[in-house]
Amino acid sequence: MNRRLGRPCQGDAGETRMRILREARNAFTTRGYDNTTNREIAQGAGITAAAIYHYFPSKVDLYVAVFADVQAKVFDAFEAAVAEHDTFLQQFDAIFDAMFELSNDDPLLPSFVVSVITEASHHPDLREALASLPPRQEMFLSGLCTAAKARGELPEVLRVQTAVDAMSGVIAGFARLAVTIRDRARLEAVAKVYKTMARNALSRAAIGI
Numbered sequence: 001m002n003r004r005l006g007r008p009c010q011g012d013a014g015e016t017r018m019r020i021l022r023e024a025r026n027a028f029t030t031r032g033y034d035n036t037t038n039r040e041i042a043q044g045a046g047i048t049a050a051a052i053y054h055y056f057p058s059k060v061d062l063y064v065a066v067f068a069d070v071q072a073k074v075f076d077a078f079e080a081a082v083a084e085h086d087t088f089l090q091q092f093d094a095i096f097d098a099m100f101e102l103s104n105d106d107p108l109l110p111s112f113v114v115s116v117i118t119e120a121s122h123h124p125d126l127r128e129a130l131a132s133l134p135p136r137q138e139m140f141l142s143g144l145c146t147a148a149k150a151r152g153e154l155p156e157v158l159r160v161q162t163a164v165d166a167m168s169g170v171i172a173g174f175a176r177l178a179v180t181i182r183d184r185a186r187l188e189a190v191a192k193v194y195k196t197m198a199r200n201a202l203s204r205a206a207i208g209i
Contacts, residue, residue: 017055
């Protein structure tokens with residue numbers, strides 16, 4: 001019989017924290033913020049409900065920690081993907097490939113990402129706490145586009161912030177598609193269209209259209 005853990009020991013604290021985050025993400029994604037309880041998270045993590053407070057003082061803190069963990073997973077994958085390429089378009093393609101692999105390996109990941117905006121809009125305290133985190137997406141895309149602009153790969157008429165906003169919209173759109181479309185072939189086809197659209201858009205921007 002598995003022993004339910006109470007106050008964490010130093011040796012397994014990190015492992016227990018990761019189990020809590022995993023169970024919490026599954027619960028927040030499938031049942032929503034309001035319907036998720038410490039009891040069900042604790043049961044999945046193999047600890048007592050009270051033990052969660054040794055790691056996360058409140059439900060808001062737990063949700064924010066889950067979001068930060070998801071951000072790290074996503075943008076670590078993005079950064080590793082683009083590091084293997086030298087041009088902006090190659091890096092753009094690599095981001096889509098990384099998104100596709102992330103959604104394929106972890107189907108609930110895009111569902112959680114998409115749900116964050118809705119949950120934050122319904123809970124001001126959650127929205128405020130999330131806003132305190134470093135803007136990882138903005139930082140990543142801004143660095144990518146600024147470097148591309150410096151290399152002369154983005155047209156002079158295209159502002160870096162505009163490029164960042166456009167890529168943010170595309171990433172958000174693909175995440176939503178990954179939630180509604182579970183067919184691998186369809187998602188691959190959509191990714192190819194986005195890649196072609198990026199090339200066409202840069203070509204048109206270059207001549208001021």
